[in-house]
Amino acid sequence: MMHWIRKGATLLLLAVPGVTLAELGNAPESDTRPDDLRVAATGPAVQRPVLRPEGLQKARVQQVATSDPGFRNWIKGFRSRAVAAGIRRNTLDAAFAEVQYDHSVIKLDRNQSEFNKQIWDYLDTAVSSARVANGRKAMARHSATLDRIETRYGVDKAVVTAIWGLESAFGAARGNNPLIASLATLAYDGRRGPFFEEQLIAALKIVQSGDVVPRAMTGSWAGAMGHTQFMPTSYLTHAVDFTGDGRRDLWSDDPTDALASTAAYLKHFGWKKGQPWGVEVRLPKGFDLVRARRSLTRSPAAWAAEGIRDVQGRAVPNYGKAAILLPAGASGAAFMIFDNFAVIERYNKADAYVIGVGHLSDRLKGGPAIQAVWPRQHRAISSSQRKEIQRRLQRKGFAVEKIDGIIGPNTIDAIRAFQKSAGLSADGFPTQDLLKALGG
Numbered sequence: 001m002m003h004w005i006r007k008g009a010t011l012l013l014l015a016v017p018g019v020t021l022a023e024l025g026n027a028p029e030s031d032t033r034p035d036d037l038r039v040a041a042t043g044p045a046v047q048r049p050v051l052r053p054e055g056l057q058k059a060r061v062q063q064v065a066t067s068d069p070g071f072r073n074w075i076k077g078f079r080s081r082a083v084a085a086g087i088r089r090n091t092l093d094a095a096f097a098e099v100q101y102d103h104s105v106i107k108l109d110r111n112q113s114e115f116n117k118q119i120w121d122y123l124d125t126a127v128s129s130a131r132v133a134n135g136r137k138a139m140a141r142h143s144a145t146l147d148r149i150e151t152r153y154g155v156d157k158a159v160v161t162a163i164w165g166l167e168s169a170f171g172a173a174r175g176n177n178p179l180i181a182s183l184a185t186l187a188y189d190g191r192r193g194p195f196f197e198e199q200l201i202a203a204l205k206i207v208q209s210g211d212v213v214p215r216a217m218t219g220s221w222a223g224a225m226g227h228t229q230f231m232p233t234s235y236l237t238h239a240v241d242f243t244g245d246g247r248r249d250l251w252s253d254d255p256t257d258a259l260a261s262t263a264a265y266l267k268h269f270g271w272k273k274g275q276p277w278g279v280e281v282r283l284p285k286g287f288d289l290v291r292a293r294r295s296l297t298r299s300p301a302a303w304a305a306e307g308i309r310d311v312q313g314r315a316v317p318n319y320g321k322a323a324i325l326l327p328a329g330a331s332g333a334a335f336m337i338f339d340n341f342a343v344i345e346r347y348n349k350a351d352a353y354v355i356g357v358g359h360l361s362d363r364l365k366g367g368p369a370i371q372a373v374w375p376r377q378h379r380a381i382s383s384s385q386r387k388e389i390q391r392r393l394q395r396k397g398f399a400v401e402k403i404d405g406i407i408g409p410n411t412i413d414a415i416r417a418f419q420k421s422a423g424l425s426a427d428g429f430p431t432q433d434l435l436k437a438l439g440g
Contacts, residue, residue: 070188071189074188075184078187079092079096086205087204087208091204095203095204095214096184098178099178099184101184102181102221105177105181105190105222106185106186109190110191116380116381116383119327119328119332119351119352120328120374120376121380123352123370126166127356127363127369131165132363132364134169135161135165138164138165138170139157139158142256148242149259152242152260153260153263154267155263155266155271155273158362159344159361160262160263160266161364162357162358162360162364163262164255166353167224167228167229168227170227171227174219174226175218175219175220175221175224175225177218177219177220179225179232180214182221182222183223186222187199196223198233199231200232205232205236206235211239211248212247212251217251225250225251227259228250228258228261228262230261230265234265235250235261238261238265239257239261239264240264242256242257242259242260270339270342272320274319275338275340276340276362277344277358278322278341279310279316279336280311280333280335280370280372281303281308281316281334281335282309282334283324287308289416290416290426292323292325292326292427293409293412294337294409295323297322299321299322300317303316303336308324311371311372319338320338322338324336325341325351326428328374329427329428329429329431330425331374332374332375333372333374334372381430385432389415389430389434389435389438390403390405390411391403392439392440393411393415396418396438398418399413400414415430416428
């Protein structure tokens with residue numbers, strides 16, 4: 001499932017949970033579906049069924065269906081590498097029996113959109129009224145299952161449901177691309193061949209385990225699978241059989257295994273029971289914006305002593321060490337974020353995605369909308385403009401390590417240093433105005 005997410009200060013389109021933008025890049029802005037269809041720890045060992053011999057024998061005699069000679073030759077070479085990785089030949093025969101080179105996957109991989117969305121545009125869809133309503137219905141419909149998952153893993157059921165909502169619109173948009181074909185195409189002809197070959201071998205291991213037959217293994221064009229869009233490597237490490245039927249099934253209409261696998265994943269990466277992802281706060285007048293950075297953590301009491309309060313004017317309870325995050329600079333919402341923010345970030349590294357999950361989970365529990373007014377006057381900046389900001393900062397002597405268009409911590413620090421030197425609000429937020437201030 002494709003969804004717009006935030007990297008640094010702007011939004012990009014990412015397809016795969018747990019995969020960085022450097023691995024995949026952007027995808028085209030072509031989603032015209034309704035709001036609710038847009039944006040969209042290892043379990044105990046079990047005995048799993050294996051592919052039946054007669055099915056493998058039938059697959060063995062079929063030809064690889066492809067009109068691309070280069071792809072056919074690549075498959076021949078890949079087979080030897082897959083066998084060396086532990087994939088049996090009969091598994092390969094079954095998996096590649098009907099595989100074809102998929103031109104549409106390569107088109108999606110290469111035709112990247114340069115322009116990006118701002119966080120408020122993303123949240124308008126990610127936490128729309130339709131998504132909140134549908135999420136509450138989904139929570140009610142699967143309440144018993146979600147309660148059992150929360151009891152087992154200690155992960156807030158609303159957070160698990162929110163991830164489900166953003167990844168597949170609560171199961172409505174799981175993706176129907178044949179995964180073996182998509183991953184093989186990307187491994188052969190994509191921009192990140194080694195990465196996708198690793199995912200392809202992992203997918204074959206899933207088939208070999210008996211959890212799914214090749215034709216039922218479907219997902220996004222970039223290889224993410226099921227209700228909560230696991231990549232194959234994440235599946236191998238974190239998927240669980242919560243139903244106890246001997247299969248870790250992320251593909252069926254029953255979301256139980258997928259939801260439990262997501263909770264297991266979050267638990268593995270350190271989810272703290274009872275701790276929120278973050279709390280919207282108000283900053284006092286004169287607050288030094290340089291202090292709003294991930295590396296500076298203090299107790300809520302210490303932040304309260306500096307005048308930081310929640311939107312109701314109360315000190316934030318002691319949930320643990322926290323940092324202050326300004327996802328839209330000085331003019332937008334401010335959040336006090338806790339360790340669980342970083343745990344959700346392991347699912348998807350973009351701040352906007354984490355805020356989308358966290359805020360949607362709050363809304364599913366009856367919480368209010370974000371109270372701050374977003375600076376909607378700021379137009380999104382393109383990838384080329386972000387690179388130009390980095391170039392101009394570098395030319396002026398500010399420490400920018402590389403010109404890559406990613407507004408990460410290093411670039412944010414450089415922006416803040418320039419803003420302070422120019423007498424501007426040092427919020428580290430890249431805008432069209434910042435580009436003009438940097439000059440030519």
